[in-house]
Amino acid sequence: MYDPTVARLTYRALLGRRRALILGALPLLLIAISVVVRGLAGADDQTASDLLGGLALATMVPIIGVIAGTGAIGPEIDDGSVVYLLSKPIKRPTIIFTKLIVAIAVTMVFSALPTLIAGFILNGNGQQIAVAYTVAALVASIAYAALFLLLGTVSRHAVVFGLVYALVWEALFGSLVPGARTLSVQQWSLAVAHKVTGGELVTSDVSLTTGTVLLVAVTVLATWYAGQKLRSLTLAGEE
Amino acid sequence: MAVEQPLATPAGDQSRIHDIGYRGYDGPRLGRAYARLSLYSQTLRGSYGLGRSVKSKVLPMLLFAVMCVPAAIMVAVAVATKAHDLPVPYTRYAIIMQAVISLYVASQAPQAVSRDLRFKTIPLYFSRPIETADYVQAKFAALASAMFVLTAAPLAVLYIGALLSKMDFAHQTKGFGQGLLSVALLSLLFAGIGLVIASITPRRGFGIAAVIAVLTISYGAVSTLQAIADSQGSTSAIPWIGLFSPVTLIGGLSTALLGGTNTFPGGDGPSHAQGAVYLLVVLGLIAASYGLLLRRYKKVGL
Numbered sequence: 001m002y003d004p005t006v007a008r009l010t011y012r013a014l015l016g017r018r019r020a021l022i023l024g025a026l027p028l029l030l031i032a033i034s035v036v037v038r039g040l041a042g043a044d045d046q047t048a049s050d051l052l053g054g055l056a057l058a059t060m061v062p063i064i065g066v067i068a069g070t071g072a073i074g075p076e077i078d079d080g081s082v083v084y085l086l087s088k089p090i091k092r093p094t095i096i097f098t099k100l101i102v103a104i105a106v107t108m109v110f111s112a113l114p115t116l117i118a119g120f121i122l123n124g125n126g127q128q129i130a131v132a133y134t135v136a137a138l139v140a141s142i143a144y145a146a147l148f149l150l151l152g153t154v155s156r157h158a159v160v161f162g163l164v165y166a167l168v169w170e171a172l173f174g175s176l177v178p179g180a181r182t183l184s185v186q187q188w189s190l191a192v193a194h195k196v197t198g199g200e201l202v203t204s205d206v207s208l209t210t211g212t213v214l215l216v217a218v219t220v221l222a223t224w225y226a227g228q229k230l231r232s233l234t235l236a237g238e239e
Numbered sequence: 240m241a242v243e244q245p246l247a248t249p250a251g252d253q254s255r256i257h258d259i260g261y262r263g264y265d266g267p268r269l270g271r272a273y274a275r276l277s278l279y280s281q282t283l284r285g286s287y288g289l290g291r292s293v294k295s296k297v298l299p300m301l302l303f304a305v306m307c308v309p310a311a312i313m314v315a316v317a318v319a320t321k322a323h324d325l326p327v328p329y330t331r332y333a334i335i336m337q338a339v340i341s342l343y344v345a346s347q348a349p350q351a352v353s354r355d356l357r358f359k360t361i362p363l364y365f366s367r368p369i370e371t372a373d374y375v376q377a378k379f380a381a382l383a384s385a386m387f388v389l390t391a392a393p394l395a396v397l398y399i400g401a402l403l404s405k406m407d408f409a410h411q412t413k414g415f416g417q418g419l420l421s422v423a424l425l426s427l428l429f430a431g432i433g434l435v436i437a438s439i440t441p442r443r444g445f446g447i448a449a450v451i452a453v454l455t456i457s458y459g460a461v462s463t464l465q466a467i468a469d470s471q472g473s474t475s476a477i478p479w480i481g482l483f484s485p486v487t488l489i490g491g492l493s494t495a496l497l498g499g500t501n502t503f504p505g506g507d508g509p510s511h512a513q514g515a516v517y518l519l520v521v522l523g524l525i526a527a528s529y530g531l532l533l534r535r536y537k538k539v540g541l
Contacts, residue, residue, distance in 0.1 A: 022449055026456060033460050041471050051463055059459045067448045074444050159444040160298055160346045163451050167338050168305075 003090055003098045010072050010102040023067060023106070026060055027114030034118040045129060048122035049201040052115060052133040058186060061111040061140050062166030068106040069148025070158040072099040077233070078156065086233065093227035100149055100223055107141035128197040136186075136193035136202070143185045143215050150222040153229045181205040188215045275373040278364075282381035286347045287388075295350075302343045303389055306336055310393035314400025325401055325411075329418025330499030332397065333390050333425055337486045340429065341454040343389055344382070348433030349446030351378050357441035361539060375532045382434060386426035394418045417497040425489045428521055429454070431528030432485060438535050457484035462504075469505035478509035482520055492517040 015023070034051065041047050073096075076082040085095065115137045119130020147165075151158040173180040174187075181187045182205070190204035191211030204211065281290070287303070288296030313326050333340060355361050364374055398415040402408065436453060437446040461484040468476045481487035481503060493499035495514025502508070509517060 019445065022445075022452060026452060029456065029460065033464065037464065037467055040473070041467050047467055047470070050466065055456075055459050055463050059455060063448065063452050063456070067445075070444060075442060078442075078444070157294075157298065157346075159447045160342070163342060163345070163447070167342065167451070167455060172338050 001094055001097050002101060003094055006085070006090065006095055006098040007102050009085075010099050011106075013075065014068060014071050014102065014106050019067065019071060023064060023110045026064060027110055030056055030060060030114050030118050031121065034121040038121055043123040043126065045123055045127050045201060048119065048126070048129050049133075051122060052119055052129065053190075053202075056111070056115045056118060057133055057136055057140065057189070058171060059167075060114075061107070061137050062144060062170065062186075063163075064111045065103075065107050065141060065144030066148050066159060066162040066166060068103045068110070069145045070152040070162055072103040072145075072149055072152065074152040074158050077153065082233070086230070092230040093224075096149065096153075096223060096227040096230055100146055100226075103145035103149055104142050107145050108138055111141060112137035127201060129201060132193040132197040132202040135196045136189040139192045139215060140185050140189035143188070143219050146219040146222040146226075147185070150226040150229070153226045153233070178205065182210070183214075185215070185218070187211065271368045271370070271373060274367050274369045275377050278369070278374065278377035279381045282351050282378055283384050285350060286382060286385035298346055299343065302339055302346075303392070305339050306389055307393045307396055309336070310396040311400075314397060314404075317406075318400060318404040321404070323406060325397055325406070325414075327397075328500055329394050329397060329414045330421045330493035330497050331502065332393060332418070333422050334486065334490045334493075334502050336393075337458065338455070340386070340390060340425070341451060341458075341486075344386060344429045344433040345447045345450035345454065347385060348382060348430070348437040348450055349440075349443045351382050352434060352438045353441055353443045353446050356438070356539065357443070361536075371533060371536045375529065375536055379430060379434060379529060379532065383426045383430040386430050387423060390422035390426060391419055394422065414498070417493070417499070421489060421493040421497050421499070424492065424521055427525045428485055428489065431525050431532075435528045435531050435535075438532060438539075454485060458486045460484070461487050466504050474505050477503050477505060478513045481509065482517065485524075488517060488521055488524075492521060 014020075033055070037047060037051060073082070076085065086092070112134050116130055116134040119125060119133055123129060125131060144166075148158065148162045151162050155161055169180060170184045170186050174184050187204050187206050188211035190202060191206050191208050192215070194202050194204050195208045206214075284290050287299045310332065316322075317325055327335065355364070361374075365371070369377075394415060398411060401411045432453065433450050436450045440446045440449065461480055464480050465477050465487075468474070468480060478491060481491045487503070490499075490502035491509045492514060494501050494503070494508040495511055495517060
């Protein structure tokens, strides 16, 4: 199910030159802000929770997920070089699975790891906040990567639709319409984080069972459908 | 069949240019200004997907609708309840809808410039009688106009609705004018930032992600820092933190100079003096992005 060559090529496409710059800049910014906040406000659990929840989990993880998830396959389909990959005797679901593993790994390294570091800078993991948000970021990385990888195979405007989901649906509608939060990767991952740490500061609007079931369902279904989609891929011309 | 040429042609009247009957063009030559205008109008139409495929119309039209629908709802509510003022002031509307505006500029800025880089059509443009500055001006003006249409349309909806429900004419007109001024600055600022980022990469998808990352992350970071500064009681720092993201720049500017309500947490928002700093920073950023674009296109693709 895992092909090392495809993985190596995907890593190089994802972390090549400028893409690595923006992927690296976001975590650095988060850590820089944490240092500033720690200097300004001192160690405060509520502040740490606000910053990690509002900036790291709500904004940074989805954006890195979009870049890694769609970047793992989108550009190849876009410039047509995916046909060289598809013409090799490798099963299409294997290609998708490998690319998914790579996208998950990249998202985790560039979002969960800085979240943990920022958490420790902010309040030294008081009340398990750093660990809780790191767990949430790890879980969310998997679901986001699978979701956005599927988008990359379905649409040529995958990045836009991914961002619309992450920013408009989760952030805007999620804050206005409470029902929208049930269908939000962010809340599902928070449910898992809440269970893991049992703290009071990290809470979620969905129950653990709902969150876990939906997370697994979305990840598996998205991966399966992306594999199906790649089996019948037609290369369209540039619009 | 090609006739074999002797390697050393003897000097004299042996060589000549044959007239093989192609017609020359002797119609009117429309020149540089016309080319610039065409580039402007094509880019502006393209920003809303006009003259392009149905698929590329979906997103800009959808975002346009999302911008206008809340304004229409507000007007309907205000008319039904016979309110004396709009629920949201004109200058505040764009700040509330900043996610939609950011998405629009992120999706359309790469549309305007990245494809020219990717398909290497830049040299073709510059083989026409336009200069680097013309190309940059046309693209900048077109994207800024598209943004202005996007941000001013809901204000117009609000204004017409306010007049229909017989709110105070002078008060509403003043607010509408201030709102238009603030979204005009917003359009120029966002278009400049979007184009500078998009002109660096020929990849459309990557350009979109980079623009949205710059706009959203900076806004998220600044609002978080402002909230923390507010809870720590250091309210004097809040306006200065607001200088570091495009959305809060416009928000603070409208608060200080255009009579808007405070969009920052706590306190009274930036003072008049701080508003002048905001204005300088906004104008400086617009000029800087124009300069950077000029510099970028001096070299690119040639």
